[in-house]
Amino acid sequence: MSQASLKRNSVLSGTAYYGNFILMTVIVFIPILLVVFGSFKTNQELGATSPFSLPSNWLNFDNYVNAYHDGGMLRGLKNTVLLVAGSLLGNVLLGTMTAYILNRFDFKLKKVVIALFLLAMIIPSYTTEIARFQLIHGLHLYNSLGAPTMIYIGTDIMQIYVYMQFLEKISQQLDESAMLDGASYFRIFRSIIFPLLLPATATLGILKSVTIMNDIYVQNLYMPSKELATLPTSLMSFVSERSSDLSELCAGIMLVLLPSIIFYIVFQRYIFKGLMDGAVKG
Amino acid sequence: MNNLLQQRIIIFSFLFIPVTLMLLFLIYPTIQLFHYSFTDWNGYSKTMSWVGFDNYKKLFFDFPDAWKAIRNNGLYFLIHTIAIPMELMTAVLLNRTLRGSSFFRFTVLMPYIINGVAVGYMFSYFYNPINGPLNGLLHALGMDALVHGWLSDLHIVNYSLVAVSLWRFCGVHVILFLAGLQSVPADLYEAAQLDGAGFWKQLRYVTMPGIRRVIEIILFLNVSGALLQYDIPYVMTGGGPGTASSTFGLFSLQTAFTFNNYGLASSMAVSLLLLIIVFSSLQNWIIKDRSEK
Secondary structure, eight states: OOHHHHHHHHHHHHHHHHHHHHHHHHHHHHHHHHHHHHHHSOHHHHHHSOTTSOOSOTTOOHHHHHHHHHTTHHHHHHHHHHHHHHHHHHHHHHHHHHHHHHHHOOOTTHHHHHHHHHHHHHSOGGGGHHHHHHHHHHTTOTTSTHHHHHHHHHTOOHHHHHHHHHHHTSOHHHHHHHHHTTOOHHHHIIIIIHHHTHHHHHHHHHHHHHHHHHOOHHHHHHOOSGGGOOHHHHHHHHHHHOTTOHHHHHHHHHHHHHHHHHHHHHHHHHHHHHHHHHHHOO | OOHHHHHHHHHHHHHHHHHHHHIIIIIHHHHHHHHHTTBOOOSSOSOOOBOTTHHHHHHHHSOHHHHHHHHHHHHHHHHHHHHHHHHHHHHHHHOSOOTTHHHHHHHHHHHHHSOHHHHHHHHHHHTOTTTOHHHHHHHHTTOGGGOOOTTTOTTTHHHHHHHHHHHHHHHHHHHHHHHHHHTSOHHHHHHHHHTTOOHHHHIIIIIHHHTHHHHHHHHHHHHHHHHHOOHHHHHHTTTOSTTTTOOHHHHHHIIIIITOOHHHHHHHHHHHHHHHHHHHHHHHHHTOOOTTO
């Protein structure tokens, strides 16, 4: 290709790049900005002005204060954090333990156990909810943080496979030399395997947090009590109580949206790594 | 301690809880689901009677609402499928490091990460019939004929919801395609260029084979995502007006928890489960690489 046409090509694709870029940015941010505008307007102002106009007073936090109090957003945040923390703790411990055993040991029922996990992975957890509902009642977990926590821990089979892939790459010689030094299997797990799996844990944990924070299905079904409302379910009950007050509704939406945006900004590196590695490796 | 004994102890103690949880929360409910689907259970009675395939017969031949719901899933699937080539092209265009590319990646993935319930209500506001932004925009552009009740009109509501689904999920597909594109070695393109392959030929013979795995993943996500679609209609319309915007999953839950017909709901869930397995294996079979044989 000649120098001139190369240059023309890169100018063209630069235009296409930024054209696309700007279009996407507008599509993504406009709906969010409109809600931000609405959240700072009084209800009369919202009714009287165009939804695209800027609020007259950017310091009008009344809607936020009302949504925060009446929506019980702090309690929602607390429950969401508890749910994420509990599930992650269980997930990480059980996931690494399972992967360690299945990757490093041979035993009689190993094939059966692996086949069961594979089978369990194919079943979309969500379709079996009708039957699981009875189980949760039977275990007396209904209306407790325990119900979603146990479900999030028990139904995440994917992470076991990710951990197993990681373990493939960790040399068995490490285990063997530790054995020679007299370390027990538990010691090897605690001091060698678990720490070496931490990078995988970070990525998996962040992605899992996103999944849990976005799930309403399980939280809504098993925790109807107001005391147990999480951020999203708090917003749902706030909306059903205040459906006519659009400006407060906008503020409520922002109060639930903001923590997730902050989480995304802080952990974006892990989120991208997790998604992109998952797509091309394995 | 004897080594073999130690091995047995650690295998048992490490696997006991995870295997129990898996059996309890996944395998057991699945078996129960199949069981319920052959009964007339209402969800609270102590007894239930075996009705054979009656629930399935009703589902297939005498339950138009369920068929309407699965058609709605089909709409999500169809429109998302049409969007896939555009997602790929976007990723191809963006597969370079120019100024601002990290901000761009951030923006594209954002709809997928931020809270889904808040996103649902955000679009409810956007579609609001009274002074909502969409109708406001149409009015300002002088296109009052296009002003609609976006979530109340039976013929439009599903399209409005699919648009939200596109907003939420297209970005993650673009990012997955990007990951695939970046995993194709650059010298393959150089070699193809030396052989005189232009943009389209490179796309066909270098890019597409190189990102086959990503394509598989996206097609799978597309099928399961469309079949399991639940939160957008649940949050925004509750499946309404009537059952116009219900999806199969949402409708099966309503059948169980609202109408207390667990038997019928279970037969719906079983069908959904089988559908997902059949569709995704079919899709994988269709795009399987046969050149290696």
